[in-house]
Amino acid sequence: MTKTVILIQTIxxxxxIGSIYALVALGYSMVYRSMGLVNFAHGSIYMIxxxxxxxxxxxxxxxxxxxYWAAFIVGVLLTAILGVxxxxxxxxxxxxxxxxxxxxxxxxxxxxxxxxxxVWGAEGFAVRSPLPSKPILVGGVSxxxxxxxxxxxxxxxxxxxxxxxxRTKVGKAMRAAAQDREIASAMGIPVNFTNAIxxxxxxxxxxxxxxxxxxxxxxxxxxxxxxxxxxxxxxILGGLGSIPGAIVGGLSFGVIEAISAxxxxxxxxxxxxxxxxxxxxxxxxxxxxxxxxxxxx
Amino acid sequence: xxxxxxxxxxxxxxxxxxGISFEVRKGEITTLIGANGAGKSTTLKAICGIxxxxxxxxxxxxxxVHRLPPHKxxxxxxxxxxxxxxxxxxxxxxxxxxxxxxxxTDADGIAQDKARMYELFPALKGRERQLAGSLxxxxxxxxxxxxxxxxxxxxxxxxxxxxxxxxMLVQHVFEIIAELNRQGITILLSEQNARAxxxxxxHGVVLETGRIRFMDTAEALRENPVVQHAYLGIA
Numbered sequence: 001m002t003k004t005v006i007l008i009q010t011i012x013x014x015x016x017i018g019s020i021y022a023l024v025a026l027g028y029s030m031v032y033r034s035m036g037l038v039n040f041a042h043g044s045i046y047m048i049x050x051x052x053x054x055x056x057x058x059x060x061x062x063x064x065x066x067x068y069w070a071a072f073i074v075g076v077l078l079t080a081i082l083g084v085x086x087x088x089x090x091x092x093x094x095x096x097x098x099x100x101x102x103x104x105x106x107x108x109x110x111x112x113x114x115x116x117x118x119v120w121g122a123e124g125f126a127v128r129s130p131l132p133s134k135p136i137l138v139g140g141v142s143x144x145x146x147x148x149x150x151x152x153x154x155x156x157x158x159x160x161x162x163x164x165x166x167r168t169k170v171g172k173a174m175r176a177a178a179q180d181r182e183i184a185s186a187m188g189i190p191v192n193f194t195n196a197i198x199x200x201x202x203x204x205x206x207x208x209x210x211x212x213x214x215x216x217x218x219x220x221x222x223x224x225x226x227x228x229x230x231x232x233x234x235x236i237l238g239g240l241g242s243i244p245g246a247i248v249g250g251l252s253f254g255v256i257e258a259i260s261a262x263x264x265x266x267x268x269x270x271x272x273x274x275x276x277x278x279x280x281x282x283x284x285x286x287x288x289x290x291x292x293x294x295x296x297x
Numbered sequence: 298x299x300x301x302x303x304x305x306x307x308x309x310x311x312x313x314x315x316g317i318s319f320e321v322r323k324g325e326i327t328t329l330i331g332a333n334g335a336g337k338s339t340t341l342k343a344i345c346g347i348x349x350x351x352x353x354x355x356x357x358x359x360x361x362v363h364r365l366p367p368h369k370x371x372x373x374x375x376x377x378x379x380x381x382x383x384x385x386x387x388x389x390x391x392x393x394x395x396x397x398x399x400x401x402t403d404a405d406g407i408a409q410d411k412a413r414m415y416e417l418f419p420a421l422k423g424r425e426r427q428l429a430g431s432l433x434x435x436x437x438x439x440x441x442x443x444x445x446x447x448x449x450x451x452x453x454x455x456x457x458x459x460x461x462x463x464x465m466l467v468q469h470v471f472e473i474i475a476e477l478n479r480q481g482i483t484i485l486l487s488e489q490n491a492r493a494x495x496x497x498x499x500h501g502v503v504l505e506t507g508r509i510r511f512m513d514t515a516e517a518l519r520e521n522p523v524v525q526h527a528y529l530g531i532a
Contacts, residue, residue: 169395176385176396183383186345188371188400188448 005140010262011255016147016216018254019154023209024231025238025246026161027202033241034178034198035094038101041086041109042206043228047221048112049079049207051120054127054214060120068130072211076204083203087196094195109224116221124220150212157208158247161201165243174198178241206231230273237277239287248288253277298323298483299344299452304353304363306339313339315507316353321452321485321500326478328494328515329487330528331504337487338380340504341456344485345377346370357452372400376450380457380487382441386430390421393429393440397447407447414443417473435466442473452483459490471497491528495519503528 024046031039039045053075059065066074086108093104131145165171177184177194185191210223217223230253238249253273260272280288299321306314314336321327329337342348344355346367355363357373365373376397384393394414398407415422418439424432429440438458445453455474459467467490475497478484488494495501501518503511511518518524525531 169399172388172392172395173399176388176392179385179387180383182347182367183377183379183385184396185367186347186371186377186379187396187444188368189396190366190368 014258022250050210079207
């Protein structure tokens with residue numbers, strides 16, 4: 001194997017994991033920009049969302065065995081509903097003091113984590129991929145089918161989100177409400193409704209990420225912390241509140257992690273990824289993409 | 298058509314509006330004049346449901362509306378042009394207009410109204426796909442007015458539309474307001490530029506630190522020596 005082949009393989013693997021981070025980062029950024037709320041329960045939503053799909057795939061609910069794609073849809077929808085309920089719960093926290101927000105959302109996160117332990121146990125399990133586990137060889141580069149599925153579906157979801165936000169009436173209203181809540185409301189936009197949709201989409205995307213990642217990682221209740229913090233770091237790296245930023249941040253974080261694991265040391269992977277995040281923020285505090293500023297034309 | 302009855306508004310402990318009552322008559326331009334901090338913006342925000350009066354009532358066509366949230370008031374016929382324009386900066390001009398029509402479901406009517414707005418405000422023509430934040434102050438003001446008109450309001454509530462505009466543009470904005478009124482839209486206009494406002498208005502209300510100082514026809518206010526001295530710069 002040549003160095004180039006290894007590099008390409010590493011980057012593809014990084015993009016796969018990065019897609020997961022990006023989908024999770026989108027939830028942080030969407031909720032932050034529309035409600036001013038940093039939702040530290042989002043990692044737990046990701047974890048619960050993974051279970052919501054996988055329990056149907058593994059036949060853990062009344063012996064129901066759904067095919068992977070159907071379990072995926074059911075999980076995403078259930079998690080979106082959970083998101084709507086959480087929006088209602090967090091509504092009084094929006095725009096409050098950061099400390100209260102921190103405490104409130106972390107508290108709910110801990111509750112969700114422990115509920116998961118009570119219901120599904122703390123041990124966790126491995127999940128069989130619906131696709132063949134044999135890698136596909138493309139020009140010497142061997143690619144895991146599940147990894148390709150993650151990248152493919154992740155891309156579809158991100159493109160879908162952009163299309164929804166730029167083409168539909170509700171999507172445009174969500175952007176308007178994120179830019180100026182008070183005026184959006186005075187223009188006739190029911191802001192609580194758009195916030196609920198924002199929460200539903202953010203939670204649904206996190207669930208999608210978790211169900212896609214499940215056959216690659218190990219599913220257990222403590223997955224909320226690991227991916228939660230990396231998704232948050234990705235959102236900050238790209239520029240918290242920016243949708244392209246969440247995508248760029250997530251993919252960069254995944255690729256940086258994969259390259260440092262493959263070429264430097266797997267023991268220092270996390271450290272290196274976070275050091276690069278800190279360095280980027282020191283140079284550009286608003287993140288890679290940062291706040292959308294408008295140039296005079 | 299719009300009546301305020303003994304309206305009191307507080308921001309925390311600050312008593313910003315202290316029991317004001319006035320009426321906006323159908324088909325007229327009523328202007329609220331007064332200095333900074335007189336309570337003009339607060340009064341308008343209460344009419345649009347952004348703040349709620351602690352005491353008193355606001356009636357639109359006889360129905361109490363002071364407990365409704367802002368988005369419900371739009372469908373009741375209140376169109377708001379906020380102070381400082383506040384167009385959605387990272388939405389295109391076209392999308393800003395669509396947001397003004399959010400509560401409407403008649404796609405054909407919305408498309409017609411959009412076309413009408415580009416006729417009424419030629420400055421916006423050809424800029425449909427441009428981000429609103431990249432427009433000049435005057436153009437943003439036109440967009441803010443057009444956005445409010447997209448809801449087909451019965452009454453247009455305008456908060457200092459001339460603020461921060463070049464003198465030539467100020468005159469243009471007042472011409473547009475007068476023209477909209479001639480087309481049958483009732484207007485409530487808050488202004489620091491009392492001279493220009495009283496020129497186009499039918500009735501005027503003079504606010505001072507949250508209370509009504511004078512309330513009369515625009516003509517009578519123009520002749521009032523106190524108003525002349527304090528607001529029109531006539532010694």
